[in-house]
Amino acid sequence: MIKKTVVRIFNSTTVDRWMKEIIVGIADYKTLNAPNKIITLGLGSCVGLTLYDPNLKVGGLLHIMLPDSKRFNKVDKPAKFTDTGVPLMFKELCRKGAKASRLQAKIAGGAQMFSGRDKNFSMNIGEQNVNAVKQALKKLGIKLLADETGGNHGRTMILDLNTGAVTIRMVGSPLKVI
Amino acid sequence: MDENVNVNDKLSDIHIDALKEIGNIGLGNAATSLANMLNKKVDMKVPNTKFVSMVETMEMVGGLEEVVSCVALRVEGDITAQVLFVFDEKSSYYLIDMLMGMDKGTTTQMDEVCQSAVKEIANMLTGAFLSAISTMTGLKIKPNVPMFAFDMLGAVLSTSLIEGGYVDDHILVIEAVMFEKEKNINGKFFFIAKKESLNKLFSALGISV
Numbered sequence: 001m002i003k004k005t006v007v008r009i010f011n012s013t014t015v016d017r018w019m020k021e022i023i024v025g026i027a028d029y030k031t032l033n034a035p036n037k038i039i040t041l042g043l044g045s046c047v048g049l050t051l052y053d054p055n056l057k058v059g060g061l062l063h064i065m066l067p068d069s070k071r072f073n074k075v076d077k078p079a080k081f082t083d084t085g086v087p088l089m090f091k092e093l094c095r096k097g098a099k100a101s102r103l104q105a106k107i108a109g110g111a112q113m114f115s116g117r118d119k120n121f122s123m124n125i126g127e128q129n130v131n132a133v134k135q136a137l138k139k140l141g142i143k144l145l146a147d148e149t150g151g152n153h154g155r156t157m158i159l160d161l162n163t164g165a166v167t168i169r170m171v172g173s174p175l176k177v178i
Numbered sequence: 179m180d181e182n183v184n185v186n187d188k189l190s191d192i193h194i195d196a197l198k199e200i201g202n203i204g205l206g207n208a209a210t211s212l213a214n215m216l217n218k219k220v221d222m223k224v225p226n227t228k229f230v231s232m233v234e235t236m237e238m239v240g241g242l243e244e245v246v247s248c249v250a251l252r253v254e255g256d257i258t259a260q261v262l263f264v265f266d267e268k269s270s271y272y273l274i275d276m277l278m279g280m281d282k283g284t285t286t287q288m289d290e291v292c293q294s295a296v297k298e299i300a301n302m303l304t305g306a307f308l309s310a311i312s313t314m315t316g317l318k319i320k321p322n323v324p325m326f327a328f329d330m331l332g333a334v335l336s337t338s339l340i341e342g343g344y345v346d347d348h349i350l351v352i353e354a355v356m357f358e359k360e361k362n363i364n365g366k367f368f369f370i371a372k373k374e375s376l377n378k379l380f381s382a383l384g385i386s387v
Contacts (some may be wrong), residue, residue, distance in 0.1 A: 041242040042332020116325035154333025
Protein backbone atom coordinates (compact mmCIF):
# COMPACT_ATOMS: atom_id res chain seq x y z
CA MET A 1 0.00 0.00 0.00
CA ILE A 2 1.08 3.55 -0.67
CA LYS A 3 1.87 5.47 2.46
CA LYS A 4 0.37 8.90 2.44
CA THR A 5 2.53 11.56 3.89
CA VAL A 6 0.63 14.51 5.23
CA VAL A 7 2.59 17.54 6.32
CA ARG A 8 0.62 20.04 8.36
CA ILE A 9 1.85 23.58 8.30
CA PHE A 10 0.47 26.07 10.78
CA ASN A 11 -0.74 29.19 9.06
CA SER A 12 -0.34 32.11 11.45
CA THR A 13 -2.58 34.55 9.56
CA THR A 14 -5.59 32.30 9.71
CA VAL A 15 -5.28 30.75 13.10
CA ASP A 16 -8.19 28.39 12.73
CA ARG A 17 -7.08 27.00 9.41
CA TRP A 18 -4.63 24.22 8.74
CA MET A 19 -3.03 23.90 5.35
CA LYS A 20 -2.16 20.43 4.21
CA GLU A 21 0.52 19.41 1.75
CA ILE A 22 -0.27 15.99 0.44
CA ILE A 23 2.31 13.95 -1.39
CA VAL A 24 1.28 11.83 -4.34
CA GLY A 25 3.46 8.78 -4.97
CA ILE A 26 4.33 7.26 -8.31
CA ALA A 27 1.35 5.64 -10.08
CA ASP A 28 -1.09 7.41 -7.80
CA TYR A 29 -3.36 10.47 -7.68
CA LYS A 30 -5.06 12.75 -5.18
CA THR A 31 -7.89 15.25 -5.44
CA LEU A 32 -8.33 18.01 -2.87
CA ASN A 33 -9.65 21.53 -2.39
CA ALA A 34 -8.26 24.92 -1.27
CA PRO A 35 -6.31 25.95 0.80
CA ASN A 36 -4.23 22.82 0.41
CA LYS A 37 -1.35 21.82 -1.81
CA ILE A 38 -0.64 18.59 -3.65
CA ILE A 39 2.93 17.61 -4.44
CA THR A 40 4.65 14.91 -6.43
CA LEU A 41 8.41 14.44 -6.21
CA GLY A 42 10.98 13.57 -8.84
CA LEU A 43 9.15 13.13 -12.13
CA GLY A 44 11.52 11.68 -14.71
CA SER A 45 10.01 10.04 -17.76
CA CYS A 46 6.77 9.98 -15.79
CA VAL A 47 4.24 12.74 -16.37
CA GLY A 48 2.51 14.74 -13.68
CA LEU A 49 -0.91 16.09 -14.63
CA THR A 50 -2.82 18.67 -12.61
CA LEU A 51 -6.47 19.45 -13.22
CA TYR A 52 -7.96 22.51 -11.54
CA ASP A 53 -11.43 24.00 -11.42
CA PRO A 54 -10.95 27.70 -10.53
CA ASN A 55 -14.62 28.23 -9.63
CA LEU A 56 -14.66 25.58 -6.95
CA LYS A 57 -10.93 25.73 -6.15
CA VAL A 58 -10.83 21.98 -6.38
CA GLY A 59 -8.17 20.04 -8.23
CA GLY A 60 -6.08 16.93 -8.50
CA LEU A 61 -2.62 15.68 -9.32
CA LEU A 62 -1.85 12.43 -11.12
CA HIS A 63 1.62 10.83 -11.42
CA ILE A 64 1.49 8.43 -14.38
CA MET A 65 4.25 6.05 -15.50
CA LEU A 66 3.19 4.58 -18.83
CA PRO A 67 1.17 5.66 -21.86
CA ASP A 68 -1.06 2.67 -22.50
CA SER A 69 -2.54 -0.01 -20.23
CA LYS A 70 -3.60 -2.11 -23.23
CA ARG A 71 0.02 -3.21 -23.74
CA PHE A 72 -0.13 -5.06 -20.43
CA ASN A 73 -2.04 -8.14 -19.40
CA LYS A 74 -2.98 -6.92 -16.00
CA VAL A 75 -3.70 -3.47 -14.68
CA ASP A 76 -3.07 -3.57 -10.96
CA LYS A 77 -3.10 0.20 -10.52
CA PRO A 78 -5.15 2.25 -13.00
CA ALA A 79 -3.28 5.43 -11.99
CA LYS A 80 -0.10 3.91 -13.47
CA PHE A 81 -1.33 4.37 -17.04
CA THR A 82 -2.49 7.45 -18.91
CA ASP A 83 -5.48 5.86 -20.62
CA THR A 84 -6.90 4.61 -17.31
CA GLY A 85 -5.48 7.20 -14.89
CA VAL A 86 -6.67 10.42 -16.53
CA PRO A 87 -10.36 9.41 -16.69
CA LEU A 88 -10.11 8.09 -13.12
CA MET A 89 -8.99 11.42 -11.68
CA PHE A 90 -11.37 13.32 -13.97
CA LYS A 91 -14.35 11.33 -12.70
CA GLU A 92 -13.40 11.91 -9.10
CA LEU A 93 -13.18 15.66 -9.73
CA CYS A 94 -16.56 15.60 -11.45
CA ARG A 95 -18.04 13.92 -8.39
CA LYS A 96 -16.72 16.90 -6.42
CA GLY A 97 -18.57 19.23 -8.76
CA ALA A 98 -15.87 20.12 -11.30
CA LYS A 99 -16.86 20.63 -14.95
CA ALA A 100 -14.74 19.61 -17.93
CA SER A 101 -15.33 23.01 -19.54
CA ARG A 102 -13.83 24.81 -16.54
CA LEU A 103 -10.96 22.43 -15.82
CA GLN A 104 -7.45 23.71 -16.46
CA ALA A 105 -4.80 21.10 -17.18
CA LYS A 106 -1.07 21.54 -16.64
CA ILE A 107 1.55 18.91 -17.31
CA ALA A 108 5.20 18.41 -16.37
CA GLY A 109 7.76 15.62 -16.70
CA GLY A 110 8.21 13.32 -19.67
CA ALA A 111 11.97 13.89 -19.65
CA GLN A 112 14.71 11.76 -21.08
CA MET A 113 16.87 11.22 -18.03
CA PHE A 114 19.51 8.84 -19.29
CA SER A 115 22.20 9.27 -21.88
CA GLY A 116 24.19 6.42 -23.35
CA ARG A 117 24.30 4.00 -26.20
CA ASP A 118 22.21 1.05 -25.04
CA LYS A 119 19.65 0.70 -27.83
CA ASN A 120 17.42 -1.56 -25.76
CA PHE A 121 16.80 1.14 -23.21
CA SER A 122 13.44 2.50 -24.38
CA MET A 123 14.36 6.13 -24.15
CA ASN A 124 11.28 7.73 -25.64
CA ILE A 125 8.82 6.66 -22.94
CA GLY A 126 8.71 10.24 -21.64
CA GLU A 127 7.63 11.54 -25.02
CA GLN A 128 5.06 8.75 -25.38
CA ASN A 129 3.65 9.63 -21.96
CA VAL A 130 3.30 13.29 -22.89
CA ASN A 131 1.54 12.51 -26.16
CA ALA A 132 -0.79 10.06 -24.46
CA VAL A 133 -1.76 12.59 -21.78
CA LYS A 134 -2.48 15.26 -24.40
CA GLN A 135 -4.66 12.81 -26.30
CA ALA A 136 -6.54 11.79 -23.16
CA LEU A 137 -7.22 15.46 -22.32
CA LYS A 138 -8.50 16.15 -25.82
CA LYS A 139 -10.84 13.20 -25.55
CA LEU A 140 -12.32 14.59 -22.34
CA GLY A 141 -12.52 18.12 -23.74
CA ILE A 142 -10.15 19.62 -21.19
CA LYS A 143 -7.92 22.49 -22.24
CA LEU A 144 -4.19 22.28 -21.66
CA LEU A 145 -3.00 25.51 -20.07
CA ALA A 146 0.69 24.85 -19.48
CA ASP A 147 3.21 22.32 -20.73
CA GLU A 148 6.54 21.95 -18.95
CA THR A 149 7.67 18.65 -20.43
CA GLY A 150 10.63 17.09 -22.21
CA GLY A 151 14.28 17.95 -21.77
CA ASN A 152 16.54 15.92 -19.55
CA HIS A 153 15.72 17.18 -16.06
CA GLY A 154 13.77 15.63 -13.24
CA ARG A 155 10.94 17.76 -11.89
CA THR A 156 8.94 18.15 -8.72
CA MET A 157 5.44 19.50 -9.19
CA ILE A 158 3.41 21.43 -6.59
CA LEU A 159 -0.23 22.37 -7.16
CA ASP A 160 -1.55 25.24 -5.04
CA LEU A 161 -5.29 24.79 -4.78
CA ASN A 162 -5.86 28.40 -3.73
CA THR A 163 -4.81 29.67 -7.13
CA GLY A 164 -4.28 26.69 -9.44
CA ALA A 165 -0.64 27.77 -9.83
CA VAL A 166 1.80 24.93 -10.37
CA THR A 167 5.36 25.33 -9.12
CA ILE A 168 8.10 23.29 -10.77
CA ARG A 169 11.26 22.49 -8.86
CA MET A 170 14.35 21.30 -10.78
CA VAL A 171 17.93 20.61 -9.76
CA GLY A 172 20.13 23.67 -10.33
CA SER A 173 17.33 25.89 -11.67
CA PRO A 174 15.20 28.54 -9.98
CA LEU A 175 11.60 27.67 -9.19
CA LYS A 176 9.28 28.04 -12.12
CA VAL A 177 5.57 28.79 -11.82
CA ILE A 178 3.35 27.65 -14.66
CA MET B 179 7.06 -8.68 -23.19
CA ASP B 180 6.97 -11.18 -20.40
CA GLU B 181 3.92 -10.44 -18.31
CA ASN B 182 3.07 -14.02 -17.46
CA VAL B 183 4.34 -13.99 -13.93
CA ASN B 184 1.82 -13.73 -11.16
CA VAL B 185 1.90 -10.36 -9.37
CA ASN B 186 1.65 -12.09 -6.04
CA ASP B 187 4.61 -14.34 -6.65
CA LYS B 188 6.54 -14.42 -3.43
CA LEU B 189 9.98 -15.75 -2.66
CA SER B 190 10.58 -18.01 0.31
CA ASP B 191 13.08 -17.13 3.03
CA ILE B 192 15.48 -19.75 1.66
CA HIS B 193 15.41 -18.09 -1.74
CA ILE B 194 15.86 -14.62 -0.28
CA ASP B 195 18.79 -15.86 1.82
CA ALA B 196 20.42 -17.37 -1.26
CA LEU B 197 20.05 -14.08 -3.11
CA LYS B 198 21.42 -12.16 -0.15
CA GLU B 199 24.43 -14.45 -0.21
CA ILE B 200 24.90 -13.88 -3.93
CA GLY B 201 24.70 -10.17 -3.26
CA ASN B 202 27.28 -10.38 -0.49
CA ILE B 203 29.77 -12.43 -2.51
CA GLY B 204 29.33 -10.42 -5.69
CA LEU B 205 29.58 -7.10 -3.92
CA GLY B 206 32.49 -8.28 -1.80
CA ASN B 207 34.33 -8.91 -5.02
CA ALA B 208 33.26 -5.52 -6.38
CA ALA B 209 34.39 -3.74 -3.21
CA THR B 210 37.80 -5.41 -3.49
CA SER B 211 38.21 -4.22 -7.08
CA LEU B 212 37.20 -0.69 -6.13
CA ALA B 213 39.63 -0.77 -3.22
CA ASN B 214 42.42 -1.87 -5.55
CA MET B 215 41.55 0.78 -8.07
CA LEU B 216 41.49 3.58 -5.50
CA ASN B 217 44.10 2.08 -3.24
CA LYS B 218 41.79 2.58 -0.26
CA LYS B 219 39.89 0.24 1.99
CA VAL B 220 36.31 -0.12 0.82
CA ASP B 221 33.58 -1.98 2.68
CA MET B 222 30.09 -2.93 1.69
CA LYS B 223 26.93 -3.83 3.50
CA VAL B 224 23.82 -5.42 2.09
CA PRO B 225 21.02 -4.07 4.28
CA ASN B 226 18.10 -4.92 2.03
CA THR B 227 17.26 -7.84 -0.21
CA LYS B 228 13.64 -7.69 -1.21
CA PHE B 229 11.28 -9.00 -3.81
CA VAL B 230 8.94 -6.08 -4.26
CA SER B 231 6.97 -4.05 -6.78
CA MET B 232 8.44 -0.98 -8.40
CA VAL B 233 6.26 1.33 -6.33
CA GLU B 234 7.48 -0.36 -3.15
CA THR B 235 11.07 0.02 -4.35
CA MET B 236 10.57 3.77 -4.66
CA GLU B 237 9.16 3.93 -1.13
CA MET B 238 11.98 1.83 0.25
CA VAL B 239 14.61 4.22 -1.06
CA GLY B 240 13.16 7.54 0.13
CA GLY B 241 14.78 10.95 -0.35
CA LEU B 242 13.31 11.30 -3.83
CA GLU B 243 14.60 14.84 -4.41
CA GLU B 244 18.18 14.08 -3.40
CA VAL B 245 20.68 14.78 -6.20
CA VAL B 246 22.42 11.60 -7.31
CA SER B 247 24.44 10.19 -10.14
CA CYS B 248 23.07 6.94 -11.48
CA VAL B 249 24.57 4.39 -13.81
CA ALA B 250 22.23 1.77 -15.24
CA LEU B 251 23.57 -1.32 -16.97
CA ARG B 252 21.43 -4.00 -18.53
CA VAL B 253 22.73 -7.49 -18.00
CA GLU B 254 22.36 -10.07 -20.74
CA GLY B 255 23.19 -13.71 -21.34
CA ASP B 256 21.71 -16.71 -19.51
CA ILE B 257 19.78 -14.30 -17.35
CA THR B 258 18.57 -10.77 -17.96
CA ALA B 259 18.72 -8.20 -15.23
CA GLN B 260 19.57 -4.61 -14.58
CA VAL B 261 22.28 -3.21 -12.36
CA LEU B 262 22.04 0.28 -10.91
CA PHE B 263 24.64 2.27 -9.07
CA VAL B 264 23.45 5.35 -7.27
CA PHE B 265 25.89 7.73 -5.60
CA ASP B 266 24.80 10.91 -3.86
CA GLU B 267 26.23 14.16 -5.21
CA LYS B 268 29.09 14.56 -2.72
CA SER B 269 30.10 10.91 -2.98
CA SER B 270 30.13 11.14 -6.78
CA TYR B 271 32.56 14.06 -6.64
CA TYR B 272 34.65 12.32 -4.00
CA LEU B 273 34.87 9.16 -6.11
CA ILE B 274 35.95 11.19 -9.13
CA ASP B 275 38.62 12.99 -7.08
CA MET B 276 39.94 9.67 -5.82
CA LEU B 277 39.89 8.07 -9.24
CA MET B 278 41.69 11.00 -10.87
CA GLY B 279 44.16 11.30 -7.99
CA MET B 280 43.01 14.83 -7.23
CA ASP B 281 42.61 16.50 -3.85
CA LYS B 282 39.29 15.95 -2.18
CA GLY B 283 36.94 18.78 -3.07
CA THR B 284 38.45 19.48 -6.51
CA THR B 285 35.44 18.25 -8.43
CA THR B 286 32.35 20.40 -7.89
CA GLN B 287 30.24 19.72 -10.91
CA MET B 288 29.36 16.85 -13.19
CA ASP B 289 30.94 17.46 -16.59
CA GLU B 290 31.45 14.92 -19.33
CA VAL B 291 34.82 13.72 -18.07
CA CYS B 292 33.32 13.15 -14.64
CA GLN B 293 30.42 11.24 -16.18
CA SER B 294 32.87 8.93 -17.88
CA ALA B 295 34.73 8.42 -14.62
CA VAL B 296 31.55 7.45 -12.75
CA LYS B 297 30.50 5.18 -15.63
CA GLU B 298 33.91 3.56 -15.56
CA ILE B 299 33.66 2.87 -11.84
CA ALA B 300 30.20 1.39 -12.32
CA ASN B 301 31.47 -0.72 -15.22
CA MET B 302 34.26 -2.10 -13.13
CA LEU B 303 32.03 -2.79 -10.11
CA THR B 304 29.45 -4.51 -12.30
CA GLY B 305 32.11 -6.64 -13.98
CA ALA B 306 33.43 -7.77 -10.60
CA PHE B 307 29.94 -8.44 -9.29
CA LEU B 308 28.90 -10.45 -12.35
CA SER B 309 32.08 -12.46 -12.55
CA ALA B 310 31.58 -13.58 -8.95
CA ILE B 311 28.03 -14.70 -9.77
CA SER B 312 29.22 -16.34 -12.96
CA THR B 313 31.88 -18.33 -11.14
CA MET B 314 29.39 -19.37 -8.50
CA THR B 315 26.63 -20.46 -10.87
CA GLY B 316 28.32 -21.29 -14.16
CA LEU B 317 25.89 -18.95 -15.90
CA LYS B 318 27.12 -16.76 -18.72
CA ILE B 319 26.25 -13.14 -18.00
CA LYS B 320 27.65 -9.93 -19.37
CA PRO B 321 26.91 -6.27 -18.85
CA ASN B 322 25.79 -3.95 -21.64
CA VAL B 323 27.06 -0.40 -22.16
CA PRO B 324 26.33 1.92 -19.24
CA MET B 325 23.60 4.56 -19.25
CA PHE B 326 24.09 7.67 -17.16
CA ALA B 327 21.93 10.24 -15.39
CA PHE B 328 22.63 12.96 -12.83
CA ASP B 329 19.50 14.37 -11.22
CA MET B 330 16.82 13.80 -8.55
CA LEU B 331 16.84 10.27 -7.16
CA GLY B 332 13.12 9.77 -7.75
CA ALA B 333 13.40 10.81 -11.38
CA VAL B 334 16.42 8.67 -12.24
CA LEU B 335 15.37 5.58 -10.31
CA SER B 336 11.83 5.48 -11.69
CA THR B 337 13.01 6.21 -15.21
CA SER B 338 15.68 3.51 -15.13
CA LEU B 339 13.08 0.95 -14.07
CA ILE B 340 10.52 2.12 -16.61
CA GLU B 341 12.93 2.39 -19.53
CA GLY B 342 14.60 -0.88 -18.60
CA GLY B 343 11.19 -2.59 -18.69
CA TYR B 344 10.81 -3.36 -14.96
CA VAL B 345 7.40 -1.82 -14.44
CA ASP B 346 5.23 -4.85 -14.00
CA ASP B 347 5.64 -7.80 -11.71
CA HIS B 348 7.72 -8.01 -8.63
CA ILE B 349 11.44 -7.49 -8.96
CA LEU B 350 14.40 -8.48 -6.86
CA VAL B 351 16.11 -5.50 -5.33
CA ILE B 352 19.44 -6.03 -3.61
CA GLU B 353 20.34 -2.78 -1.97
CA ALA B 354 23.93 -2.36 -0.90
CA VAL B 355 25.77 0.47 0.78
CA MET B 356 29.43 1.11 0.05
CA PHE B 357 31.67 3.02 2.35
CA GLU B 358 35.28 3.93 2.35
CA LYS B 359 37.13 4.15 5.63
CA GLU B 360 38.07 7.82 5.81
CA LYS B 361 34.78 9.07 4.47
CA ASN B 362 31.56 7.46 3.49
CA ILE B 363 31.04 6.91 -0.18
CA ASN B 364 27.35 6.96 0.03
CA GLY B 365 26.56 4.53 -2.73
CA LYS B 366 23.63 2.25 -3.34
CA PHE B 367 23.62 -0.74 -5.59
CA PHE B 368 20.55 -2.38 -7.02
CA PHE B 369 20.39 -5.70 -8.79
CA ILE B 370 17.02 -5.86 -10.43
CA ALA B 371 15.71 -9.06 -11.92
CA LYS B 372 12.40 -10.68 -12.71
CA LYS B 373 11.18 -14.04 -11.48
CA GLU B 374 12.15 -16.00 -14.63
CA SER B 375 15.76 -14.93 -14.33
CA LEU B 376 15.80 -15.59 -10.62
CA ASN B 377 14.50 -19.11 -11.23
CA LYS B 378 17.42 -19.75 -13.58
CA LEU B 379 19.74 -18.46 -10.92
CA PHE B 380 18.24 -20.80 -8.31
CA SER B 381 18.44 -23.81 -10.64
CA ALA B 382 22.09 -23.06 -11.35
CA LEU B 383 22.73 -22.94 -7.61
CA GLY B 384 20.95 -26.28 -7.13
CA ILE B 385 18.10 -24.73 -5.14
CA SER B 386 14.69 -26.06 -6.08
CA VAL B 387 12.50 -23.40 -7.59
